Amino acid sequence: MTATSPTSLRPRARRLARAFAAGLVAAVAAASLVVASPAFAADPTPSPSPTHLSGKATLTLSPVGGGVVQQDAGLPVYVTLDNGTATANDGGAITLAAGSQPLANRAALAAWMSGSRDGVQLEDMTTSSMPPVASGGSNPVLLEVPQAQTQRAPGVYPLLATVAAPGGPLSSPSVMIVPDPAQPQATVAVVVPVTAGPLSAGMLTSDQLATMTAADGELSTELDAVAGTGAILAVDPAIPAAIRALGSAAPPEATAWLERLMTLSNQRFALQFGDADIAAQVNAGHASLVTPLELTSFLDPVNFTADAGAATPTPTPSASGLPDMHTLTDIGTAVPNVYWPFSGTANSKVLTTLNNADRSAITLVGSSSTTQGADNATEAAHATIDDAHALVYDSTISTALGQASVTPDQQHRGNALADATANLVFAGKDAAGAPLLVTVDRSGLPNGEGLRAAIETALNGALNANFATLASATVHTATFGTTEPDSARTAALVSLQTDEDALHNFASILDVPAVLAGPERAQILQLIGGGWLPDTAGWTAALAAHRVQTAKTLDSVRILAPSELLIVSSGADLRFWVRNDLPWPVNVTLYASPDSPKLVVQPTTDVRGSAASNTRVVVPVRARVGNGEVSISLSLRSPTGVAIGTPQTANVNVRADWEGFGIAGLAVLVIAFFGIGVFRMLRRRRRTQRAGDETADAAGEQMDAGDPADAGDPADAGEPVDAGEPATPEPSAVESVDDVPASTDQVHPAPVPEENET
Structure with a gap:
C-alpha cells in the first residue's frame, strides 16, 4: 500500500469540506423553500372531496334480516339519522312503534311505505336517544324490539321510528314480518344484471378491466354475489368482448374473471351490447335493434399471434387469426x-x-x-x-x-x-x-x-x-x-345517430372505414346503456362531450386557411395545405373554382393525406389577359362525394400582363444595346479610315515636293521659260494613296551638284 502524505491530503480535505458546505447550504435552501412555499410541496394525502349536502336531514328505519321475526326472538332494527344540512343536528328522543294489526294486502303495504298513516293504529314499543349529528354526518342507533312485542299472529306489521329533533320530528316507516308456517312456498325466479356501469367509450380499457376485475373490484363482487345462487344472469356482452379484444395483453385479473364467468352454473342470457336502451331504439323508429359493427379497431394483431399465449379463454378465432364478433361477445351457454x-x-x-x-x-x-x-x-x-x-x-x-x-x-x-x-x-x-x-x-x-x-x-x-x-x-x-315514452332518451339517440351518419359518410376518406365507424357505434350503444339511469346529470354531460368529440373528428381533415397569393406570369403552381389530425392516412379530392375567367384553375386534385400531418397540394393555374383580384373557392370531398371539412377561399392578385411588359422591355433593351454597339463599331471604322486618308495625303504631299521632274530637266536649265505657258508636270509613278508602298522609307530627289564641283 502506498502511503499518502499529510500535505497531499490537505487540498482534498479542503475540497470535501467545500462540497459538504455547498450541499448543506443547498439543503437548507431547499428546506426553506418547502417551508416558505407549502403550495409547491407534494401532499401524499390529498384532501377528501367535500361531502355533498342534500339540504335536509333524513331518518331511516332498517330492520335486520329483512324484518323477518325469528321464532322466540326479538327484532333488532337500526334507526339512522343522516344530516344533509349545513349545520349540526342536535338529535333527540327516538320512539319505535308498531301497528296493532297487520297490513291487509299489497295496496295497504304500498300506502304505508309511501307515508300514509290512514287506518293504522300504532303502539310504542321502545325508546332511546339520538346523539347529535354533525353536518354531513350519519349516526345509526341499534334498537331491539322486545320479544314480547314480536310474538304475534302471522302477518306484515307496520313499524315507525320517530326522532323528536329540535327542528321538527323526523320519521321513517318500515315493516315487521311474522312468518306463517302454513303458507305454501312461492316459486320465484330472480334475474341479476352483470354490467360494468356507465361508459362513454366503446369498450372498457385494460386499466379499467384490471381495476374492476381485481379481488375487490365491482365485476368481481358481482360474481361473488351470484356464485352458488340460483340467480339468472343478464350479462352485458361488451364485458367479455373487452377482455377478449386484448388477446394476450389482457390483464391476468380480467382473464381469470372471464374464465370464472364462463364456468358458473347460473342460467344466463345476453343483454344488448352495452345494455343499450331497447325502448329508445324502437321509439326512434328502428324496426330492429341496433347491433355493434365490427370491432377490429379494438384488436391488435400482435396480441393474437401463434406465440402470444393462450391465457384468454376464447373459442377458435376466425380464419384471419382475429376473433370475430360472435367470438368476442360469447357469454357461454345462454338462453337465446x-x-x-x-x-x-x-x-x-x-x-x-x-x-x-x-x-x-x-x-x-x-x-x-x-x-x-x-x-x-x-x-x-x-x-x-x-x-x-x-x-x-x-x-x-x-x-x-x-x-x-x-x-x-x-x-x-x-x-x-x-x-x-x-x-x-x-x-x-x-x-x-x-x-x-x-x-x-x-x-x-x-x-x-x-x-x-x-x-x-x-x-x-x-x-x-x-x-x-x-x-x-x-x-x-x-x-x-x-x-x-322517455322523450329525452329517444331524442338523445336520434341526435347520436345523426352524428353517426355524418361520421359514417366522413369515414369514406379512410382505407378501412370500420376503424372509425366501429368504435362510434359501440360508443352510442354504451351512451344509451342502463348504467346511466341513476346518473342523469352525468349522462347529460357525457352526451355533450361526445357531441364535441364528434365535431372535432369531422373537422380533423380540412384545408388550412391560405394566405394572399400573387401571380405575375401566365402559368404558375399554387400551393395549398390539407391538415389531417387522424391517426390514419386519408384520401380526398381538392376542388378549386375561380370566380373570374382571368384565371384558369385545375378543377380537381387528388390528395393522399398522411396520418397526423399536413400535406402540400400543388394546383396548376394559367392566367389569361387582364389583371385584377380573383377568389378561388376551395373544398374537399371524399371519394364518394361527401363534403369534408370547411371550405376555404384563396384570394389571388393576378398581374399576368407584367410578363408581356417585361418581355417587351427586355427586347427593347436588347435592340438598343445591339444598335448602340453597331453604331459605335461603324463610327470606330470611320475614324480609322479617316485617319488613314489623312496619313496618305500627308505622304503624297511629301512625295510631290521632292520629285526631280518637278524641278525641270538639267539640260534645259539655261533655257528661258515661257512665262505665258504653264508647265505641265510629268505623270507621277504613284497613282493613289493605295499605291504607296507599305514601307516607311521616303523617296528623295537626287542632289544638284554645286557650281565648283567638277
Whole structure:
C-alpha cells in the first residue's frame, strides 16, 4: 500500500469540506423553500372531496334480516339519522312503534311505505336517544324490539321510528314480518344484471378491466354475489368482448374473471351490447335493434399471434387469426332471444317491434307497465301481451331489490330488504302457486354484500325457478297500461345517430372505414346503456362531450386557411395545405373554382393525406389577359362525394400582363444595346479610315515636293521659260494613296551638284 502524505491530503480535505458546505447550504435552501412555499410541496394525502349536502336531514328505519321475526326472538332494527344540512343536528328522543294489526294486502303495504298513516293504529314499543349529528354526518342507533312485542299472529306489521329533533320530528316507516308456517312456498325466479356501469367509450380499457376485475373490484363482487345462487344472469356482452379484444395483453385479473364467468352454473342470457336502451331504439323508429359493427379497431394483431399465449379463454378465432364478433361477445351457454327493456319503458310498440323482428323473442316486462299489475297488484310471470310472448316481473319488489343491491351498509339497506320481503309474502299468497319473476333492477353498480343480500332475500324460503319453469307455467293474457315514452332518451339517440351518419359518410376518406365507424357505434350503444339511469346529470354531460368529440373528428381533415397569393406570369403552381389530425392516412379530392375567367384553375386534385400531418397540394393555374383580384373557392370531398371539412377561399392578385411588359422591355433593351454597339463599331471604322486618308495625303504631299521632274530637266536649265505657258508636270509613278508602298522609307530627289564641283 502506498502511503499518502499529510500535505497531499490537505487540498482534498479542503475540497470535501467545500462540497459538504455547498450541499448543506443547498439543503437548507431547499428546506426553506418547502417551508416558505407549502403550495409547491407534494401532499401524499390529498384532501377528501367535500361531502355533498342534500339540504335536509333524513331518518331511516332498517330492520335486520329483512324484518323477518325469528321464532322466540326479538327484532333488532337500526334507526339512522343522516344530516344533509349545513349545520349540526342536535338529535333527540327516538320512539319505535308498531301497528296493532297487520297490513291487509299489497295496496295497504304500498300506502304505508309511501307515508300514509290512514287506518293504522300504532303502539310504542321502545325508546332511546339520538346523539347529535354533525353536518354531513350519519349516526345509526341499534334498537331491539322486545320479544314480547314480536310474538304475534302471522302477518306484515307496520313499524315507525320517530326522532323528536329540535327542528321538527323526523320519521321513517318500515315493516315487521311474522312468518306463517302454513303458507305454501312461492316459486320465484330472480334475474341479476352483470354490467360494468356507465361508459362513454366503446369498450372498457385494460386499466379499467384490471381495476374492476381485481379481488375487490365491482365485476368481481358481482360474481361473488351470484356464485352458488340460483340467480339468472343478464350479462352485458361488451364485458367479455373487452377482455377478449386484448388477446394476450389482457390483464391476468380480467382473464381469470372471464374464465370464472364462463364456468358458473347460473342460467344466463345476453343483454344488448352495452345494455343499450331497447325502448329508445324502437321509439326512434328502428324496426330492429341496433347491433355493434365490427370491432377490429379494438384488436391488435400482435396480441393474437401463434406465440402470444393462450391465457384468454376464447373459442377458435376466425380464419384471419382475429376473433370475430360472435367470438368476442360469447357469454357461454345462454338462453337465446331474451330482451329486457328498462323498467317502465315497455309498451305495445316495443313488444310488437321485437316480436316482428324475432318471432321467438321473450321480452321481460315490468308489472307496473301492465293493467293487471297496477296498484302494486301481483301478476304471475308467464303472459302473452299483444300476441307476443312475455315474462312479467314484479316492479315493486325489483325496485326494492335494486335499491338494496347498491346500498353499501346494513343500517340503510334493511329498509329496502324489509319492503321486498313483505311484498314477496303477499305475492306468494296472491300467486297461488304460479311462478313469480323478480329482478335486481338496474340501479347502478351493486355493492357485493348488498347484491348478495338482495338475491338471498328474493329466494329466501322460496322454490328457485328458471326460464324453463316460467315457460312451462300456465300462461295468462295481459294488456299494457298507459306508458309514455322517455322523450329525452329517444331524442338523445336520434341526435347520436345523426352524428353517426355524418361520421359514417366522413369515414369514406379512410382505407378501412370500420376503424372509425366501429368504435362510434359501440360508443352510442354504451351512451344509451342502463348504467346511466341513476346518473342523469352525468349522462347529460357525457352526451355533450361526445357531441364535441364528434365535431372535432369531422373537422380533423380540412384545408388550412391560405394566405394572399400573387401571380405575375401566365402559368404558375399554387400551393395549398390539407391538415389531417387522424391517426390514419386519408384520401380526398381538392376542388378549386375561380370566380373570374382571368384565371384558369385545375378543377380537381387528388390528395393522399398522411396520418397526423399536413400535406402540400400543388394546383396548376394559367392566367389569361387582364389583371385584377380573383377568389378561388376551395373544398374537399371524399371519394364518394361527401363534403369534408370547411371550405376555404384563396384570394389571388393576378398581374399576368407584367410578363408581356417585361418581355417587351427586355427586347427593347436588347435592340438598343445591339444598335448602340453597331453604331459605335461603324463610327470606330470611320475614324480609322479617316485617319488613314489623312496619313496618305500627308505622304503624297511629301512625295510631290521632292520629285526631280518637278524641278525641270538639267539640260534645259539655261533655257528661258515661257512665262505665258504653264508647265505641265510629268505623270507621277504613284497613282493613289493605295499605291504607296507599305514601307516607311521616303523617296528623295537626287542632289544638284554645286557650281565648283567638277
